[in-house]
Amino acid sequence: QVQLQESGPGLVKPSETLSLTCSVSGASISPYYWNWIRQPPGKGLEWIGYLYYSGNTNYNPSLKSRVTISVDTSKNQFSLRLSSVTSADTAVYFCARRGPSYTDYYIDYWGQGILVTVSS
Amino acid sequence: DIQMTQSPSSLSASVGDRVTLTCRASQYISNSLNWYQQRPGKAPSLLIFSASRLQSGVPSNFSGSGSGTDFTLTISGLRPVDFATYFCQQSYSLPITFGQGTRLEIK
Numbered sequence: 001q002v003q004l005q006e007s008g009p010g011l012v013k014p015s016e017t018l019s020l021t022c023s024v025s026g027a028s029i030s031p032y033y034w035n036w037i038r039q040p041p042g043k044g045l046e047w048i049g050y051l052y053y054s055g056n057t058n059y060n061p062s063l064k065s066r067v068t069i070s071v072d073t074s075k076n077q078f079s080l081r082l083s084s085v086t087s088a089d090t091a092v093y094f095c096a097r098r099g100p101s102y103t104d105y106y107i108d109y110w111g112q113g114i115l116v117t118v119s120s
Numbered sequence: 121d122i123q124m125t126q127s128p129s130s131l132s133a134s135v136g137d138r139v140t141l142t143c144r145a146s147q148y149i150s151n152s153l154n155w156y157q158q159r160p161g162k163a164p165s166l167l168i169f170s171a172s173r174l175q176s177g178v179p180s181n182f183s184g185s186g187s188g189t190d191f192t193l194t195i196s197g198l199r200p201v202d203f204a205t206y207f208c209q210q211s212y213s214l215p216i217t218f219g220q221g222t223r224l225e226i227k
Binding site: 110 | 121152154156162163164165166169170175207209211214215216217218219220221
């Protein structure tokens with residue numbers, strides 16, 4: 001059974017950098033696409049970006065200037081860094097795996113989510 | 121970005137009812153449409169991919185249809201566990217985008 005678990009600080013100060021890690025168990029990081037998706041309280045879902053196990057990345061243009069997703073294959077983990085955060089970045093952050101389809105981009109496994117609040 | 125619009129934003133129904141949720145894309149997306157269920161405090165869970173293909177383990181009372189720009193999710197024989205929020209997601213082009221959700225409530 002594939003399991004994903006987010007970890008990191010639940011409170012970040014404005015203008016600082018949000019850093020989260022996703023630990024994957026029950027599956028290897030390769031050869032999948034690994035995603036970060038967020039959901040502000042009471043709102044919809046926003047895709048932040050993906051990382052392919054080889055290290056290739058693709059980010060949402062709305063966040064691209066502030067986002068870095070990286071991988072540590074030795075630990076079967078991947079990470080998110082979001083710089084210069086504001087209150088608008090307060091959200092539940094999910095790590096998630098893209099399903100194995102070559103033709104469709106759907107999310108088949110999600111972490112439980114971690115609430116990150118941006119506040120001084 | 122492709123905008124996804126779901127309707128209605130909320131819906132009240134009774135156990136045993138059949139309901140249809142709608143998702144419309146701002147441009148052509150072929151059949152690149154996925155549906156998720158999200159219960160309060162939980163992560164979303166995949167129901168349908170490629171517009172009409174049922175994810176393994178999902179009950180057969182869920183079905184999806186549509187192509188192009190207009191899509192529907194139908195839930196027949198509503199069970200108590202089906203009352204949740206439902207999101208559509210397009211995968212035709214990056215960035216992938218989600219609808220704002222339809223909240224299905226017990227009448």
